[in-house]
Amino acid sequence: MDSPSRRRTAARAAGALLAVPTAVAGCRLAGADAVTPVPQLLALLPWSAVPAVPALALATAARRPALVVWAAALLAVTVWLAQPYGPDTTRARGPVTARLTVLASNVEFSGATAELLAVIRRERPDLVFVSECDPGCVRLLATALPHRAEVAAPGPAGSVVLSARPLTPAPALPGTLGMPGATLRAGGKDVRLQLAHPLPPLPGRVAAWRRELAELRDFAAGYRGRSVVLAGDFNASQDHAAFRAVLDSGALHDSARIAGAARTGSWPQDGPLPPFAQIDHVLVSTDFAVRGARFLPVPRTDHRALLVELDLHALP
Template structure:
């Protein structure tokens, strides 16, 4: 028998190469750990909730969670864990689906165009980027400028430098991050600000013969132990948007929302007021605006210009302002007659 085996070595099948079991266990554990965060975050997105810390913070990274979900799927396949691999693929597909732009890609504006305008929304970071904003406004010539974190010195600088082209303003006075101002080329009627820790001024502007409701949005950021306040303040923005929609006139809400399309509290503002993100309509959804001052480039869009169905969007650009950790949002809009 031994002679026969020696004479015919090819008759003995070689064992199939396998991944050693300890390696498969390590790969399976790694896959489970990698898919855990995308599972929780994508699950909350699916359930339309911002939940509790750390979910609201992690939702800002939702598009980037496709990377660990994909790695988890590969490791699970390597480990031959079919159930884990299927789960990882499902989470990957859901995460990828939620990276698509939120909401319709056009408005239902009717009637002739009564005014063409540019709107600039900027966070000047405690007034540090005021001079850069003056330069941008002189260069781009917007008719409306929404400025967050604009202290009294910032307001004085802006009104002194831009008063000829933007003579009207609505202000919430405050130091540091609490001050804000809307500068306008159109006559304004003051309206009560939206209650918040940081200034959210409001006004009604007469634009192209139409009364347009303006509000600057700047809710608290969703940092730990502040998520509830962030949700309440965005809820007040949604309440205003809903009331303005029921009133039936044009609405423009812009500013640093401290929220992206992946946050339920921000989507509620869009849905309650039937508003549209101008960047989305311009084909620039998810263009990151924050943070600018890290070694890595910005990763999330939290600065927005929201418009009612009375507007059409001709374009959107994002401007770097020296001294600010935010990129400014510049949109070109057409206001329609609505009939």
């Protein structure tokens, strides 16, 4: 590639490849979810490094040092940003007062109800947080776990928290989609359970998505220092500032991150590629230790389920 025209073409191609990933990485650095298409692209943040590789080769061939530095910097920054967010332990201490196994699943318009029921019977969780579960879905799943708190609604608006142990009702959080809550008595403590299911950040709905994640942030802040399990389909990953605010405001920990699975994708599992975005989470307060976390395939839904094993300690 010795001719000036070819070098110019290569330089323009490199710049085109770098423009969008640089904007996304810049918003992530600035802690801003910004506007469409940034929130959608932030779910793909680790993949932003991919266009930087051919861009680096093109910039080198074009003999443009500034472009070479730009591509190399984008690669380095993206790799750095892809590191797991938050501490790698809850530092819970004191004796273990209870053990809980928690399952979180989005059954996609109740289409995977029977398949999730099979998972529940196989894994025998103590608690199950189910999004997009209509009343018929709730009735079927309740054959495995008798105690529940639900928002009864058709389509994707219905959700339920199921338990093997009795629950005390708690107010649902406001939102377009159901977000029921309850309290579980375990290990001598009242453990506040809250299902999370804010709207997805679709074009035209980013403001509502941000507002509903703020409801979760305010909930977490209100229960800071108390025993909490906040679980479900957050429609947000660690690369979204609105999700990080939920973690930080309540001093909550992402179970998958603690278990070493911070970048394991949970969505979408029904496409031609493996799941690339982790938007399903089980967040816990500092008095929980995480013994393990597994993402489980569930047929007929676009989400993997997340199964987490927790120890509740006497002290945070």
